[in-house]
Amino acid sequence: MSAPSLAPLRSASRFACRLLDSQPALEKETLAALGQPFTREEMEDFLSAQLLSGENGQDDSPLKRTLRLLRHRVWLRTAARDIAGLAPLEEVTGAFSDLAELCLRTAQDFYTHELAAKHGQPLNADGSPMQLVVVGMGKLGGRELNVSSDIDLIYLYPDEGETAGPSPVSHHEFFVRLGRKLSAAISENTADGYVFRVDLRLRPWGDSGPLAMSYAMLEDYLSLHGRPWERYAWIKGRALTGTRNGELDAIVRPFVFRKYLDFGAYQSIRELHAQIRAEVARKDRQDNIKLGPGGIREIEFAAQVFQLIRGGHVPALRMRPTQEVLKTLAAERLLPEDTVGILLAAYRFLRKLEHRLQYLDDAQTQTLPSDPQSQALIAQAMGFGDWNTLLAELDRHRSKVEQHFDQVFAAPQTDQSTHPLQALWLDPADQAERLAELGYRHAGDSAQRLAHLRELSRHKFTESARIRVDSLMSPILELAAQQAHPDEALGRLADLIEAVARRQTYLALLAEYPAALNQLARLFSASPWAAQLVTRQPQLLDELIDPRQLFAAPDWGVLAQRLTQALDEEAGDMEAQMDRLRRFKQVQTLRLLAQDVAGRLKLETLSDHLAALADLLLAETLRRAWSTLPRRHLETPRFAIVGYGKLGGKELGYASDLDLVFLYDDDTPDAGTIYARLAQKLSTWLTTTTGAGLLYDTDLRLRPDGASGLLVSSIESFEDYQRSHAWTWEHQAITRARFVCGDASVGEKFEAIRHTILTLPREAARLKEDVLAMRQKMRDGHPNDTELFDIKHDAGGIVDVEFAVQYLVLLNAKDQPDLLDNVGNIALLKRCGELGLLPADIAEPAADAYRELRRAQHAVKLAGAEHARLEKTALAGEQAAVMRLWQTVFA
Secondary structure (H helix, E strand, O other): OOOOOOHHHHHHOHHHHHHHHHOOHHHHHHHHOOOOOOOHHHHHHHHHHHOOOOOOOOOOHHHHHHHHHHHHHHHHHHHHHHHOOOOOHHHHHHHHHHHHHHHHHHHHHHHHHHHHHHHOOOEOOOOOEOOOEEEEOHHHHOOOOOOOOEEEEEEEEOOOOEOOOOOOOEHHHHHHHHHHHHHHHHHOOEOOEOOOEEEOOOOOOHHHOOOEEEHHHHHHHHHHHOOHHHHHHHOOOEEOOOOOHHHHHHHHHHHHOOOOOOOOHHHHHHHHHHHHHHHHHHOOOOOEOOOOOOOHHHHHHHHHHHHHHHOOOOHHHOOOOHHHHHHHHHHOOOOOHHHHHHHHHHHHHHHHHHHHHHHHHOOOOOEOOOOHHHHHHHHHHOOOOOHHHHHHHHHHHHHHHHHHHHHHOOOOOOOOOOOOOHHHHHOOOOHHHHHHHHOOOOHHHHHHHHHHHHHHHHHOOOHHHHHHHHHHHHHHHHHHHOOOOHHHHHHHHHHHHHHHOOOHHHHHHHHHOHHHHHHHHHHHHHOHHHHHHHHHOHHHHHHHOOHHHHOOOOOHHHHHHHHHHHHHOOOOOHHHHHHHHHHHHHHHHHHHHHHHHOOOOOHHHHHHHHHHHHHHHHHHHHHHHHHOOOOOOOOOOOEEEEEEHHHHOOOOOOOOOEEEEEEEOOOOOOHHHHHHHHHHHHHHHHHOOEOOEOOOOEEOOOOOOHHHOOOEEEHHHHHHHHHHOOOHHHHHHHOOOEEEEEOHHHHHHHHHHHHHHHOOOOOHHHHHHHHHHHHHHHHHHOOOOOOOEEOOOOOOOHHHHHHHHHHHHHHHOOOOHHHHOOOOHHHHHHHHHHOOOOOHHHHHHHHHHHHHHHHHHHHHHHOOOOOOEEOOOOOHHHHHHHHHHHHHHHO
16 A cells, blocks of 8 residues: 555645645645544644643734644645545535634634733623624535635624723724734734635625624614525524524524515525626636536525525524535425435535635635646546546536526516416406406406405505516416316405415415416315415415425325424424414325315325324324423323214314314322313313414314213223213214324223223114114204205215114124224225125115215315205215115114
């Protein structure tokens, strides 16, 4: 194995040659340590050894020299390891970021001591020393610093005040003086060179602003004067020094990461990018691999636009390193994995090339050289045989970056002046006739709705909102006309536009994503319930953007983990956690609804998913409610939630309430009181209406003794009630009951009780009498005075099937254990046929009829009808099959 050599570094860097030749001892020192990265600890040890405490008093020459000598060593070893292929990109950028942070801290400590001796130390309210907060922006903030970068800094301090030393000054004056000394110590070009060039222009008001400012002044500036590009800049802002950095984060975070989804960020970054490209073209910087087409900046923009839009909602996006952001975008399915892979590969290639451009002469450059000698050195350092081969690979990466950047930032067609329907929106003359020509069936009503919206737009909306609405209405008119219910779709879309006009980010979303608007039109045409949901909770519009996520089958295990993580992030804030639960439900419901409307889900599959969603939310709510209960005596409650009705039978609809029974198995003396409080808290979490709406309506009347009974029951009292006091209809109800969540051992005991109750011997005539009496009571409670067929309640409807199956289970389960399984009415009817309890020509048609009745009920309810009723001829065959079942069972 050949001995380590610095020859590759010498051949790649004219600066390294000059430095090594001027300080021969550095070559031996660098070679000796070439096998190891230059660690932060090693840098600290060097500074400590060189800067002995008290040495040289207030003379800062040794400080400046030491910082520069350290920089030489870090530069040489890191560059040599990079050129030799020993250092990954993260080591290079990490080493120079550590160097910058340590040099800043060391210089700050020195000058703070010097100024405090003269003026006194600024103090916090509690008497502790107040420190200058140096904020690293850009690549330093992201720990992505180049080998020859300047460093973007902002100087802040927590509070105004005055020192109490020999020569008192205001805090402002103290920290301004400290900032000047600090900048000079780092950037001054001495006989030993400089450490880093310092750029302070990112501070509020730029060069014309104060060199240092208080937190209060920063907060006022960001809230009143902060510009879109400053939000982008502050994404990477990171406090490098100081102690009260949490207060700074509380100021900056809401400025950068908005509470609501911010799709206006697309246009802001488009404008910033256009300015950069114009500057590149003006100064002929097409060969700039940072700012030119397909360069590093475009990769950063493509990542950061998602941070600006979604960082307020997705905490995982509130990070600084570009590569980590890109990986998170793939993990969150905001960008395809193959796109992220392409951008990461290009980023690493461009950063590697950027470093080699800077190794040449230690110059802050990202521009490709024009002289053949430099080109040859760069090609060799990049591992290419010649310059043209390197250029070909560079062009390949840049073209891919440019392509994906353009896909992310493709400008929407905001100018609709040439759209054929623009005149229809702007000019009310003969509007009804023109709407009718497009296929609107209630053109007069639709024209009135448009007139109302147009009046609001002209007189109530802001100018920017009016412009956005004008750009959206032509495609809305076109899309609504293509739907099965055009007038309904248009009216519901108009309601949405009116609702979100004051929150223009949603108008921006619809403009940025025409596919989302298209999906929205289909949903709104199919379901007024969907329209009401989205109009009340417009943040759900975000879910319509990506068809991959919208139409993906839910993975409830993964989704449960994400929900737990999201709730953990809101620990201690009950209201925020309740909102998270509601928004989670809304998102998953909307995705299922979109798949349903698109015909991608069978009704049974949809019901299973809705039941799984309810199970997940109940389990998570139970955990959170218990964790906030005072005086808990156990880490995990011995408590179970049992689902009855549609939840128990897994036949939930979108707006179904939940029939719940609460059980516990705990010998603690006051267990009943404890679990009653838990049940009350559970009900609060489930049924309270917050800003995000309602989680679920619940019905607790199926518990022992109904509404007059205790809210929770011990497992013993529940069994005693079911054996000795329950009505037949309560045994009917338990046929569809199941353990949902909580203590599994309590759930097992419930299932054992259920089996015992269902297998009790029953006298057929008495059972039939009780079931028929309850069925009549239900019919009396749901009269139908119309000529329509009520799919659920009329004779031959859904309830008849349910009662027939429940009767068969209660009568025969003691002899036929296959009937004990809670597998749904269709499967149980088929089992009854297989077991000879029903003739096959009765069981199979009844099962098929039940499926069709549920589908029809679902379709009618989805379309917004209050009652699930149809013309009697629509389901005559199914009704007849159910009536044959009824006659066979109860004749």
